[in-house]
Amino acid sequence: MIDTTSAPLTGPQGPKPRKPFSRRNIFLYGTLITIALFYALPLYVMFVTSLKGMPEIRLGNVFSPPLEVTFQPWVKAWSEACTGLTCNGLSTGFWNSVQITIPSVILSIIIASVNGYALSNWKFKGADAFFTILIFGAFIPYQVMLYPIVIMLREVGLYGSLGGLVLVHTVFGMPILTLLFRNYFTSLPEELFKAARVDGAGFWAIYAKVMVPMSLPIFTVAVILQVTGIWNDFLFGVVYTSPDNYPMTVSLNNIVNSTQGVKEYNVNMAATILTGLVPLSIYFVSGRLFVRGIAAGAVKG
Amino acid sequence: MQNSVEIKNLDLQFGAVKVLQNLNLEIGKGEFLVLLGSSGCGKSTLLNCIAGLLDVSGGQIHINDRNVTWAEPSDRGIGMVFQSYALYPQMTVEGNLSFGLKNAKLPKPEIAKRIKHASEVLQIEPLLKRKPAALSGGQRQRVAIGRALVRDVDVFLFDEPLSNLDAKLRADLRVEIKRLHHKLQNTMIYVTHDQIEAMTLADRIAIMRGGQIMQLGSPDEIYGQPINKYVADFIGSPSMNFLEGNIKNGTFEMGELSIPLDGYEFGDTGAATEGAATMGIRPEHVVTGELVESTPFQVDVEVNLIEPTGSDTLVDCEVAGHHFRVRMDGQSRVSVGEKLRLGFAPARASLFDAKTELRL
């Protein structure tokens, strides 16, 4: 069309020349790599320590890779390490944590999603007042409610049991999850809800047939949030369960910080990794969803 | 006329996607150039290249006879106004206007002088102490223009500055920008996809499509002699009527109808090329009633549909099997089913090659 191709161009043309190693890039990537190393280092140290034998640990330094790889510490951490009198390793704690986490996650998500749905589509008088209290409740230090809950659980005969702890996790997961679901359901087009009502569907039918199928991403985010949160809990585990029912984090702490015997650092590190394995795998697998979960959870939490 | 902005063989690509290709453009001093085109054709990209906000992939950009291809945006002698205003929300209007100047270490009296001048020109003096959040959309856009104005530069770049405003305000500010251009007489490059804006403001319009300039010309040329069928269709509302037929012996033949091409000015070839062609005629160039008698070509049609818009009435009918629209006076009384005699002068029509779609 318009083509006034003239004499060949002279002077600067095309992209501005950039040195790949400009000062800016060296600073930028240098800083980022240094910081990334600082963050990655502990994970690396945990791994190499857990694969070394005790003699090697005493001689070498924490950063050096194992000369002789041994899985003995992992075996010991899993099934033999002692906490006080019992020597069952972390396995008991692991299974306790599984038994705590699964029902807690399911229960808390069901209750919170139904509740969030009620708050977004079926508001009744006073609903917002309770919701506000719930959200402010999220800021109250747990220590304040610690003992009253002990009394409540004792009243219903759940104190010290896994069931009691499940209940506690459900209660404390409620503010953030309800908020998450309420905001999500509010963002769905209202016409959808109205159309379903015109079609004669009621509260529960709309929830199950319209809302839930449309909300898989937010359910995934909620599951990630809850599994990591509950798995990582220590305080509630230690307060509301008896030693037989201690979750993995509590067993881990007892194993590592038990005062008797010689310290076996390799076993300790193996135990630490084992405990971190569940949330870490979730984190590495879910990637962006995890980030979305904590951003959503944190920004309005 | 000396050139203010020259763009030579400009290429730009994002990764593998070529957005601008071998683009050449010369803009004279004091000219108001409008870049017009549909969404995604690369208007903003071109403007950002001129501003230096995007690194070009090939070619050169000259501003005021200086090669600025590698220069920083602030060193190019440009001011820019954004669609979203992009005001600094935490600063007052005055702060917004002076931030760049303070940073360039201009003496205080000079800054004050420029702010005074800009706020007088734009009539924003009472707003100087307010923050952007406390301004209306139109006021914000004035401040955004003011921020370009205080830079005391020769070239202004506007990226759809009015498209966030409502219709009334848009019309007001349009007039104001035009007045501003008359007063300041500096070069303005203005991106829009609103053709009314383009027609009313521009000295020249560049119609862009797919990263290239299809046609560059005055609003009259673009409207009257569109270079191809795309431009013809793009410009004008309601859009041009197209009739398909054949050119034979200096007439345009469509089935039984034949239109004499006596008054039509052919382009390069100077005379009629025989063969398949498309004739385009704007709805407003078709006449009815008594005027018909004076036109070289006449045809009888039946009214299919009428769309009154107040000032005009659009009449839908069919000519030789093609959908055809006519713009009539808003006062005219026609009704559906009525017979109507139309006429137009081929001199006002456009002919396009059926294959290449280029103007004949």
Next chain:
Amino acid sequence: MSSTRPNQLFRNISSKIAAIPMIVTALFVFVGGTIWTVVYSFTNSGLLPRLQWVGLDQYERLWATRKWLISIENLAIYGLCMLVLVFVIGFILAALIDQKIRFEDTIRTVILYPYALSFVVTGLVWQWMLNPEFGVQKVVRGWGWESFTFDPLYSADIAIYGVLIAGIWQGSGLVMVLMLAGLRGIDQDVWKASRVDGIPTWKAYIFVIIPMMRPVFVTTLVIVVTGIVKIYDLIVAQTGGGPGISTEVPAKYVYDMMFQANNLGQGFAASTMMLVTVALIVIPWAILEFGGSKHRD
């Protein structure tokens, strides 16, 4: 056609049933539990709670206890340093990552993973890293710097800073993510405008971008502060409050009093003090954020 209006109580009944867990939690656990604890903090409850009023005795005793004072001091040091550092580091990281860098996902993943780990795991890893016999100190000495000393967990004066390192390692990723979301939410045209104005990048950050991110900063601040006040597991795992009582914190004081020293009254008083601290931060924030303008829900 029935002419009786349905009872108000039964309107929307399913919705009310669905909200029962929320209502129970809000009223009984959050409001009820809090009031209960505050009320009992004025009693001399020991092993078991009992309503024997002693006025402000528990609070007087609390503020006369060295362990509590140290706890408060530690919380202040830890909190202040944590707050400043986590914000500075988190923001700088976010700003660096926002420079259209390569491998953005990898770097973000590496910086955020500690946040997925529990405080117990974090505490134990850093206990090991900072172990003077085997950890960083030994490695640096091994490189030839024989007099290098870095054993924060073993010297009472600086032990809390050892905890701080672990806390920052764990928490700065979160701040980075929030800040990055904030940066990404900023209208890119503002950046362009500042470039046309010739503002250097650092100046644009300080005078334009950071002021625009005020809401993100405020929310992050509230999250970080409430997190700091709750700090407990990290201390238990990393130092157990030691050496001596040099890294005690209020949350641990509460737990120790309630479940180990059989001194419930002290525990209630201490937890009430924690509540007051949080309230002093959250209430002004809530008023600023939601009180003034009702246009947001």
